[in-house]
Amino acid sequence: MPELPEVEGMGRNLRRWTEGARVLELAWLDPRLGDPGPPIPAGGLPIQRVWRRAKYLILSLPDRSWILHFRMTGKVVPGPRPLARARLHLDRGGPVDLVDPRRFATWRSCAPGEEEAALPPLGPEPWPDRRDGAWWAACFAGARGPLKPTLMRQDRVAGIGNILASEICWRAALSPALPTDRLTAADWQRVAAEAHALIEEVLAHETGEEIRFLHEGGDGPFAVYGRQGEPCLRCGAVLARSVQAGRGTWSCPACQRG
DNA sequence: AGGACTGTTCCGCG
DNA sequence: GCGCGGAACAGTCC
Numbered sequence: 452m453p454e455l456p457e458v459e460g461m462g463r464n465l466r467r468w469t470e471g472a473r474v475l476e477l478a479w480l481d482p483r484l485g486d487p488g489p490p491i492p493a494g495g496l497p498i499q500r501v502w503r504r505a506k507y508l509i510l511s512l513p514d515r516s517w518i519l520h521f522r523m524t525g526k527v528v529p530g531p532r533p534l535a536r537a538r539l540h541l542d543r544g545g546p547v548d549l550v551d552p553r554r555f556a557t558w559r560s561c562a563p564g565e566e567e568a569a570l571p572p573l574g575p576e577p578w579p580d581r582r583d584g585a586w587w588a589a590c591f592a593g594a595r596g597p598l599k600p601t602l603m604r605q606d607r608v609a610g611i612g613n614i615l616a617s618e619i620c621w622r623a624a625l626s627p628a629l630p631t632d633r634l635t636a637a638d639w640q641r642v643a644a645e646a647h648a649l650i651e652e653v654l655a656h657e658t659g660e661e662i663r664f665l666h667e668g669g670d671g672p673f674a675v676y677g678r679q680g681e682p683c684l685r686c687g688a689v690l691a692r693s694v695q696a697g698r699g700t701w702s703c704p705a706c707q708r709g
Numbered sequence: 710a711g712g713a714c715t716g717t718t719c720c721g722c723g
Numbered sequence: 724g725c726g727c728g729g730a731a732c733a734g735t736c737c
Contacts, residue, residue, distance in 0.1 A: 506716075523714070556716095603716095
C-alpha cells in the first residue's frame with residue numbers, strides 16, 4: 452500500500468539489486484498481472500535504469516520499459532517467495548519477486564521513451580526538489596474542492612496518497628475540509644515545508660530490504676492516521692475520523708483551521 | 710459478522 | 724460533456 456516515499460524506498464532497493472545487472476528470465480506467474488513485453492532473448496537484457504514517477508516504478512531496458520504499479524498491497528522483495536506474481540532472474544544475486552496478496556498490482560510494458568504517455572495524466576513531483584509555497588499554490592490554482600481530497604489529485608501533484616494527505620493537513624494545521632481556494636500564501640508555505648519533511652521522515656523509516664508499510668512495521672511517523680479517539684499531539688483534543696470522497700480522513704477538530 | 714483498508718478505473722447520474 | 728460518488732478489484736485484519 453505504498454505512497455510516494457514507500458515506492459521510492461522500493462525503487463532504491465530495486466536499483467541496488469538490478470541496476471547494471473542483466474535479466475536472464477522474467478517468470479510471469481500470474482497472467483492477470485499485465486504485459487511482460489517481448490520474450491527475453493538468450494543472453495538476457497541489461498537493466499539500464501530504475502526510476503520512479505508518482506507511485507510507479509519504471510525499469511528501462513534497451514527494447515522496452517517495464518512500468519510497475521503496486522496499488523494497495525504490491526511490493527518488490529528478495530525472492531523466491533511463495534505466491535509471487537512475477538519473478539526476475541538476474542545474472543547476479545538472487546531472484547526479485549513481485550508479491551501482492553490482493554492482486555491489484557500491475558506490471559506493464561511500453562516502448563522506451565513512451566513511459567509518460569503510457570501513464571495517466573500526472574502533475575509534477577513534490578520531491579526530492581524542495582518546493583516552496585508558490586509552487587504548491589500554482590499546482591492547485593483553480594482547485595476549489597476540500598483540501599485533503601484535492602491534495603490526492605495525481606494530475607495536480609504526483610504521489611500524495613490518503614495517509615500523506617491527512618498528515619500534511621494536520622502538520623500544516625489546516626482542516627481537511629477547508630476549500631482549497633481559501634488557502635493563503637502562508638498556508639501553502641506550511642504545506643510545502645511539511646510535505647517535504649513528512650516524505651523524508653517516511654523514507655527514513657523505509658530503509659530495509661523489504662518495505663514494511665505501516666501495519667506491518669508498527670510505529671510509523673504518523674500523527675493522525677489510524678489514531679481516532681487518541682489525543683492530538685499538538686493540542687490534546689480528541690482526534691476524529693471522517694470520510695471524504697469515500698476515503699478515511701483523520702484530523703484534529705480543534706487545531707486545524709477550517 | 711461485518712466493515713475498513715496507504716490505489717486506481719469505470720460507470721452512472723446529475 | 725464534465726464532475727462527482729459509488730462500486731469494483733480481493734485478501735486480511737480487527
